[in-house]
Amino acid sequence: VVDRPLNDDERDTRSIVNLLTDQIEFANVIVLNKTDLISTYKKNELKAILHKLNPEALIIESSFGKIHLETILNTGLFDFEKAENAAGWIKELEKEHIPETEEYGLSSFVFRSKQPFHTERFWKYLNEKWNDGIIRSKGLFWLASRPDNAINWSQAGGSLRAEPAGVWWCSMPFPERIKYASFIENKKIIEESWTKEFGDRKNEIVIIGQDLDKEKITNELNACLCSSEEWKNIQNGAKIKDS
Numbered sequence: 001v002v003d004r005p006l007n008d009d010e011r012d013t014r015s016i017v018n019l020l021t022d023q024i025e026f027a028n029v030i031v032l033n034k035t036d037l038i039s040t041y042k043k044n045e046l047k048a049i050l051h052k053l054n055p056e057a058l059i060i061e062s063s064f065g066k067i068h069l070e071t072i073l074n075t076g077l078f079d080f081e082k083a084e085n086a087a088g089w090i091k092e093l094e095k096e097h098i099p100e101t102e103e104y105g106l107s108s109f110v111f112r113s114k115q116p117f118h119t120e121r122f123w124k125y126l127n128e129k130w131n132d133g134i135i136r137s138k139g140l141f142w143l144a145s146r147p148d149n150a151i152n153w154s155q156a157g158g159s160l161r162a163e164p165a166g167v168w169w170c171s172m173p174f175p176e177r178i179k180y181a182s183f184i185e186n187k188k189i190i191e192e193s194w195t196k197e198f199g200d201r202k203n204e205i206v207i208i209g210q211d212l213d214k215e216k217i218t219n220e221l222n223a224c225l226c227s228s229e230e231w232k233n234i235q236n237g238a239k240i241k242d243s
Contacts, residue, residue, distance in 0.1 A: 170199020
């Protein structure tokens, strides 16, 4: 986005695929053009994928850009708050599961764990074994090498972004936690998932894709986590390479 005149904000470092995915997830009307150039099966498959990414959006088919203008102009349909929460990955996190589309092999699930990812194993997995059937994944994670930092995860197609999301509440000194408790968003949710060992730290990643083997992907991600012994050693001062 920075390399093209698409946005005046120089801080917007999204790739084009991430920008397009964000637009799909935020829209309440999606125009699917040139539908005359693909088979009915492919068209319905694409519509199913779009519905998985954004279950709330109205999908309109067109050829040569011909659509009834009243379907997109002055509709009064747009609701910012609803659009902010329309994405399929948000609904999965909120435990509003979108039914599988068996005909096209589309499915989704949430990978959850409290243990940190082992930096080297996780990095190697992302670069060598990441499943190419995963269309979209989104969430939060943490690394053993950076225990104070919450990290945003955003993947669309072949583009993966990881960027700072702030610090975990448990990493703050206790007096500060008490002082700023009233300003913490989702405080109730944080407290409900709090554990003595990890505090509010967690990995929570929504995975949406086609022909996915949920058990296999879950096992692979679990294998990237630090074992209890590794985490104990790290807490006692053992070094871990930060990729």
